[in-house]
Amino acid sequence: MLDFLVVQFLTGLAGACSLFLVAAGLSLIFGVTRVVNFAHGALYMLGAYFAYALIARLGAGPLGFWAGLALAALAVGALGAGLEATLLRRLYGSPELFQLLATFGVALIAEDAVLWLFGPEELVGPRAPGLGGSVRLLGHQLPEYDLFLLALGPAVLGLLWLMLHRTRFGVLVRAATEDRDMVGALGVDQAWLFTAVFAIGAALAGLGGALAIPRSAAHAAMDVEVIVEAFVVVVVGGMGSVLGAFLAAVLIAELHAFGIVLFPDLTLVLVFLVMAVVLVLRPQGLLGRAEGIAREGPAERASLAPPRRGIGPGWAALALLLLGAPLLLGEYHLGVLTEILIFALFAASLHFLVGIGGLVSFGHAAYFGLGAYAAALAAKALGWGLGPALLLAPAAALVGGLVLGWFCVRLSGIYLAMLTLAFAQILFAVAFQWSALTGGDNGILGVWPPAWAAGGARFYYLALALVAAALFLLRRIVFAPFGYALRAARDSALRAEAIGIDVIRWRWLAFALAGGFAGLAGGLYAFFKGSVFPAALGVPISLDGLVMLLLGGVGTLSGPLLGALAYKLLQIGIATATDFWRLYLGLVIVGLVLAFPHGLGGFLAGLGGHRRGAPGRGG
Amino acid sequence: MSGGGEGALLSVGGLAKRFGGLAALDGVSFELGAGEMVALIGPNGAGKTTCFNLLNGQLRADAGSARLKGRELLGLAPHAIWRLGVGRTFQIPATFASMSVRENLQVALLSRARRLGALVAPAGEAFRDQADALLARVGLLAEAGRNCGVLSHGDLKRVELAVALVGEPELLLMDEPTAGAAPGERFRLMELVEVIVAERAIGVLFTEHDMDVVFGHARRVLVLDRGRLIAEGAPEAVRADPRVRAIYLGAAAGRG
């Protein structure tokens, strides 16, 4: 038994190596530039593919293999430098959300680039020359390559430590990590420092990917897998701490190594639970530095004019158009419009958190999915009618928001975003693995509305009525005292607390409310599609919502609605025109972020001439 | 009366706070009476802002006590301390930048009335008259509709004062209330504070770099240096204190 534990532990340590390399790069980049690089997983993936291609060129002999790995890492490092110099450099002053979306766009582009260049099949890399065998240890076989990785992780950690503590460059990196303003004060050429750090971080990711190919095949979804895990590692270890990244990588890899033996179905849940526990007990991560009083960073602010009385001509025309749509549109296009309505509500609920509350959630799909599953289970397992099922959907999501939000609101900024992502992933894993209840991968099928609401036009009117009512209510809440309290806490938590506003409590309620509205959207979606799958809780849905906010801008209440419209049309338009929809979507996102670094909505508001002098640059 | 004795509004004892190895506040004790204006002075980094942050609950103290009319403040959250009657203005003005000046006050007034939980009724008209009355008081009525994000530094300081007054505080903590304001403006603002203090018998603790303002408006002066109180007394006595002179002459170059 003990032998087995030791061997399993060593296997875990070997698995930690690639994860550590990726996370260390991510952490270094975040420490210096304060950018959370979503494209880091893509850089890892490119490292794997580059290594595969280079070794195929150079030959799988010792020289070809090792040179291939090194060149792949260098190439990815150069790519990272290019990425920093052309894209991220323009976004350092932008809100966090924009930086994330820009790097997310890059990740989308990279995914399709890989599909286009290397095809969709998995590529199994060559074995490492001289390390292809295995050694016997305590009666078990241990691959030699695992032993090599096991030694490499600490070696890289040591080299990074030397770089950070024994070189002038390292001193600058650490100074910048601890206090960004200080570097400016020292008169260091910041641009050069940032590019160099990005290059090193990217090269580490590339090396991690290249080192992975002898162990597991390269494929076009490996970026998402690794980025989520790397986020967990960086957050658990503490943003900006390389040693923390190492410890956390070991912790996570060991959880996998032992979890797979003890709870084979629950490893994902286990990993995210550990992260949630660490974040709640030690919000700055194991070795992260506690931030003092929060610095109030740049954020795109919804500077809302109080509502005018009556309905403007624009809204009246829109209402007429929406009411008459079934007369004008065929079945297919009416379906598209229904989906747009549902996602407009989803985007508006996310906007309530992000734009009004200043709480950037990366896991809003959690509530969408909770609503969808609640409605589907009510209809199928409990035999409830459409009405009660559509009541249960927001109720379940609201309760979910109360439970998960209670933890989330204790954190802020990027840590909050990561915890929301973690919770959504936990729910995703539960939906995926608890097949007795949720049908697992097969989902829940046959969730159709009764005859009175079935069919394109009827369901469309149902969705229109519910979405319009929900949006109206949401709008009232924004302009009610509660909405002001949220905006107050977002603008200045210090001031809000100093005038008696219990910031945490209001944010908690905001989570619940936003969850409830997202849950209604999810419930409608379940009946619209007639089925629910775990994807309703997945990262892509959360990101869709964020991209909608990006497209519409968070500065106005109509922004998310416009964003949902634009995004869905883009998605459908691109998907019908090309197989490489991710590529084009990514290009659109990157282009938009570059063209309007403060949001499309802010730009349009600027054109319209803002009477109230919206704060912030570029408005 | 120098604020001492049983009837003190605020009595602070042995207040201490460390940041890592640095003792930002190292056993500070003082008292402050109702209607009294006390200046807390000292070079940059002496611990003045930290002292305020501890008193209004923004930071957690390592040791000590701070009682407002006998009630312990330490350990309470900032919003709870505010409800006990402690108003605060910040060294770097903290206002709601996306809202108009009037809305800033309306939020505070709604908070005092415990009506921020209302979900449906529009907030725009709530307490409008009270908000405007307070703005008139600090001379900002003309700016009521403007966004705080575009206001000048001096005006923001006035918004801060008006917002702090919403809670009808018994104790007002003002961190560099006149920093960034033009010289003439400084005295006008402090005179306004003095009038309000006299009307309502508020106790005021304020920090200030401008010694003319300090000696013109403080009844008593506390001198802080590297986390310790090194002198305390009437302005004239403090001004003559050799230790205070040494600090101020020595620190004059270091002031940013």
Ligand SMILES: Nc1ncnc2c1ncn2[C@@H]1O[C@H](COP(=O)(O)OP(=O)(O)O)[C@@H](O)[C@H]1O
């Ligand atoms: N949140 C914090 N974390 C670490 N050190 C701090 C923090 N706040 C203040 N300090 C340090 O405590 C000391 C006192 O600061 P402060 O109270 O702001 O001084 P003052 O307001 O008198 O200029 C300074 O050395 C400052 O650097």
Ligand SMILES: [Mg+2]
């Ligand atoms: Mg200060």
